[in-house]
Amino acid sequence: xxxxxxxxxxxxxxxxxxxxxxxxxxxxxxxxxxxxxxxxxxxxxxxxxxxxxxxxxxxxxxxxxxxxxxxxxxxxxxxxxxxxxxxxxxxxxxxxxxxxxxxxxxxxxxxxxxxxxxxxxxxxxxxxxxxxxxxxxxxxxxxxxxxxxxxxxxxxxxxxxxxxxxxxxxxxxxxxxxxxxxxxxxxxxxxxxxxxxxxxxxxxxxxxxxxxxxxxxxxxxxxxxxxxxxxxxxxxxxxxxxxxx
Amino acid sequence: xxxxxxxxxxxxxxxxxxxxxxxxxxxxxxxxxxxxxxxxxxxxxxxxxxxxxxxxxxxxxxxxxxxxxxxxxxxxxxxxxxxxxxxxxxxxxxxxxxxxxxxxxxxxxxxxxxxxxxxxxxxxxxxxxxxxxxxxxxxxxxxxxxxxxxxxxxxxxxxxxxxxxxxxxxxxxxxxxxxxxxxxxxxxxxxxxxxxxxxxxxxxxxxxxxxxxxxxxxxxxxxxxxxxxxxxxxxxxxxxxxxxx
Numbered sequence: 001x002x003x004x005x006x007x008x009x010x011x012x013x014x015x016x017x018x019x020x021x022x023x024x025x026x027x028x029x030x031x032x033x034x035x036x037x038x039x040x041x042x043x044x045x046x047x048x049x050x051x052x053x054x055x056x057x058x059x060x061x062x063x064x065x066x067x068x069x070x071x072x073x074x075x076x077x078x079x080x081x082x083x084x085x086x087x088x089x090x091x092x093x094x095x096x097x098x099x100x101x102x103x104x105x106x107x108x109x110x111x112x113x114x115x116x117x118x119x120x121x122x123x124x125x126x127x128x129x130x131x132x133x134x135x136x137x138x139x140x141x142x143x144x145x146x147x148x149x150x151x152x153x154x155x156x157x158x159x160x161x162x163x164x165x166x167x168x169x170x171x172x173x174x175x176x177x178x179x180x181x182x183x184x185x186x187x188x189x190x191x192x193x194x195x196x197x198x199x200x201x202x203x204x205x206x207x208x209x210x211x212x213x214x215x216x217x218x219x220x221x222x223x224x225x226x227x228x229x230x231x232x233x234x235x236x237x238x239x240x241x242x243x244x245x
Numbered sequence: 246x247x248x249x250x251x252x253x254x255x256x257x258x259x260x261x262x263x264x265x266x267x268x269x270x271x272x273x274x275x276x277x278x279x280x281x282x283x284x285x286x287x288x289x290x291x292x293x294x295x296x297x298x299x300x301x302x303x304x305x306x307x308x309x310x311x312x313x314x315x316x317x318x319x320x321x322x323x324x325x326x327x328x329x330x331x332x333x334x335x336x337x338x339x340x341x342x343x344x345x346x347x348x349x350x351x352x353x354x355x356x357x358x359x360x361x362x363x364x365x366x367x368x369x370x371x372x373x374x375x376x377x378x379x380x381x382x383x384x385x386x387x388x389x390x391x392x393x394x395x396x397x398x399x400x401x402x403x404x405x406x407x408x409x410x411x412x413x414x415x416x417x418x419x420x421x422x423x424x425x426x427x428x429x430x431x432x433x434x435x436x437x438x439x440x441x442x443x444x445x446x447x448x449x450x451x452x453x454x455x456x457x458x459x460x461x462x463x464x465x466x467x468x469x470x471x472x473x474x475x476x477x478x479x480x481x482x483x484x485x486x487x488x489x490x
Binding site: 062067068070071072074075078079082085086088089094095096097098099101102103104113116117119120121122132134137 | 307312313315316317319320323324327330331333334339340341342343344346347348349358361362364365366367377379382
């Protein structure tokens with residue numbers, strides 16, 4: 001089995017509130033299906049999550065404003081998730097959306113539900129979400145990166161694919177520096193430590209997630225979600241992307 | 246606080262797959278809001294649930310067919326729930342959808358999540374749903390009636406409103422018998438026992454749910470969801486509906 005992280009900037013247009021990219025997702029699913037293996041999807045929020053979370057002050061204490069924010073952001077994230085579900089079901093894939101808020105953001109409970117649904121032959125799709133922290137009387141956010149790391153721990157996938165809006169991990173942010181260099185192979189921990197945190201154009205919040213997953217023994221691929229054919233060319237000589245193992 | 250059961254035949258058109266009735270729901274929410282109290286909504290599936298559940302053989306064992314059915318029916322039920330959420334949020338009500346499948350249909354877990362969200366000042370909306378029964382390797386259905394009974398036990402509401410597509414509980418099915426008589430008050434257990442199970446035109450699967458909730462000490466109103474102004478006329482002399490206590 002394998003895990004896929006669909007970055008918010010691949011499946012939505014980031015600056016435009018609730019703007020989904022159905023064709024991009026459809027093309028990605030076509031490639032995932034070709035692999036003919038069970039998989040789990042984690043998607044980011046993109047313009048369905050970040051804009052309103054910021055506007056309503058989430059994460060933050062429970063107030064009249066954050067209560068409305070929780071309601072709106074969770075509704076919007078489920079909306080995005082449903083669109084991904086539609087794309088999967090249209091492709092004949094038996095997906096099931098797993099909203100982290102229903103487990104109060106508890107990563108172990110979420111991954112248990114994901115595992116149970118996988119065991120039943122379904123394709124779980126979870127996502128960055130807001131959740132209620134009852135103890136501390138706050139609304140919090142669980143990120144796609146937190147989720148995929150926990151899922152890699154629990155499910156021990158052979159491969160993990162991070163789909164971003166650039167070609168992979170660069171030595172510098174490729175959106176800022178025209179001469180940024182794509183790092184095709186990262187198997188030296190020391191070298192990897194030297195890379196900054198903004199090496200995929202902001203797409204991966206923490207490059208450390210990739211490293212942590214690779215340490216679990218998975219092969220991690222960071223690649224461009226806008227060229228999904230690369231998902232099935234990772235063994236080819238002219239593969240464009242970053243392989244971390 | 247109070248509970249509201251929105252029957253599937255009020256919020257959808259039953260024979261037409263995924264046909265939502267936004268205006269009907271909007272009018273109901275307007276009346277609920279006037280009560281100026283916290284509330285929890287439970288809605289049925291109507292044409293978002295029953296048609297495909299039957300088509301795919303759910304409830305039933307885990308097979309290729311029921312797996313696809315689980316995926317489709319749950320997606321559709323969340324779709325319906327999202328439409329209700331939209332209607333609530335548009336009315337300024339901080340709703341949050343609680344999908345029973347995420348708790349493997351466990352009524353106590355579902356009502357705990359509903360209670361936690363209520364305590365945080367939100368308006369939980371749960372619904373009839375499919376779920377995975379891992380132990381018995383089956384897909385099952387939890388009904389809105391099961392949910393509202395459990396929620397009444399846990400939350401101890403003063404009032405519970407069942408919105409159906411007829412005026413209340415009749416002595417016989419009013420859709421079959423033109424001379425069926427609307428029973429305006431039911432406070433005699435013995436008398437209530439004599440009523441058949443199909444006394445609201447099929448809208449309440451089990452009239453016993455109403456009875457069981459009334460036994461908990463709640464006042465139960467069974468009324469016509471297509472005339473939502475009645476929600477705020479229960480104290481009036483010319484109130485049309487059935488009061489059970």
